[in-house]
Amino acid sequence: MHTGSRLWWIFPVDEASHNPNKTISFFHYDLDDYSCIRFFFYLTDVDSSSGPHVCVPGSHTNKKLAHVLSLMKRRSDREIVDYYGSENILTFGGEAGFGFAEDTFCFHKATPPKSKDRLMLQIQFAIKDYGNHNDLADPLSLQSIGDDNKRDHASV
Numbered sequence: 001m002h003t004g005s006r007l008w009w010i011f012p013v014d015e016a017s018h019n020p021n022k023t024i025s026f027f028h029y030d031l032d033d034y035s036c037i038r039f040f041f042y043l044t045d046v047d048s049s050s051g052p053h054v055c056v057p058g059s060h061t062n063k064k065l066a067h068v069l070s071l072m073k074r075r076s077d078r079e080i081v082d083y084y085g086s087e088n089i090l091t092f093g094g095e096a097g098f099g100f101a102e103d104t105f106c107f108h109k110a111t112p113p114k115s116k117d118r119l120m121l122q123i124q125f126a127i128k129d130y131g132n133h134n135d136l137a138d139p140l141s142l143q144s145i146g147d148d149n150k151r152d153h154a155s156v
């Protein structure tokens with residue numbers, strides 16, 4: 001079933017202030033369900049300077065035992081290169097509109113953009129919707145946010 005869609009930008013940052021946690025630029029795998037597939041589409045042209053997505057094909061079924069037993073899903077570039085080899089890391093470049101499908105149980109990450117922004121669309125399917133990847137909200141709560149705004153503006 002469709003479990004969510006999202007759009008996000010990543011922006012170039014200088015090396016000194018780069019925080020990998022804010023750009024998803026650390027290798028990790030996602031535990032969304034027993035079976036999950038995500039379709040990614042670049043909405044801007046993506047080359048090596050604009051934060052291409054990278055992944056390790058086959059790593060969804062081939063993980064180092066220590067990585068499987070660890071509670072950490074994140075791995076450094078060095079750990080990934082040491083175990084899989086740099087020749088087994090796939091980089092996706094493409095023009096706006098280019099898309100690919102990935103089982104994000106494999107190791108993957110965004111490369112930090114060097115000079116150009118990147119906009120990505122993700123559409124995710126899984127067996128069950130655990131509510132982690134959508135922004136469905138109770139319409140009543142949205143109504144009340146709207147009402148609060150109206151009240152705030154009326155009182156200004």
Ligand SMILES: O=C(O)CCC(=O)C(=O)O
Binds near residue numbers: 030052110
């Ligand atoms: O933005 C990217 O290329 C990586 C996305 C990602 O790591 C994720 O969706 O879990």
